[in-house]
Amino acid sequence: MSIFIMFGKYSPEAIQKISKERTLKVLEIVKKQxxxxxxxxxxxxAYDLIMVANFETMKEALRASVAITRATGISFSTLPAMPVEEFDALVDKN
Structure with missing residues (x-):
């Protein structure tokens, strides 16, 4: 699985609907994707939330990001990430 960092920003409407139930809905959406x-x-x-999630593919991460925004009004910037050790191994010239 690949790691994705999801930075969330509340819309004014989304702030009014903050709840534990909505958080559980987000978890459900990610799992469904x-x-x-x-x-x-x-x-x-600059951002209101950060979520670290694993997805098999970029397509799954994109679908989850869009589905969460549609369901909650929270907009996400979703970025792929990798452990520094893996990065070092990829770029090491030795």
Missing amino acids: GGEVKSMYALMG
Whole structure:
């Protein structure tokens, strides 16, 4: 599975609907799209949320991101990520 970092930003309407039930719905959407949420955090700053999730493919991550936005009004910027050790091994010239 590949790692994806999902940065979320609340719309004014989405802020009004913050709830534990909606969080559970997000977890359900990710699972339905073939993913697994590893962790979620609320943020202060440019983004309101960060979610670390595993998906088999970029297509699954994209589908989940769009489905969550449609269901919650939270817009996501979804980025692929890799462990630094894996990155180092890929770019090591030795």
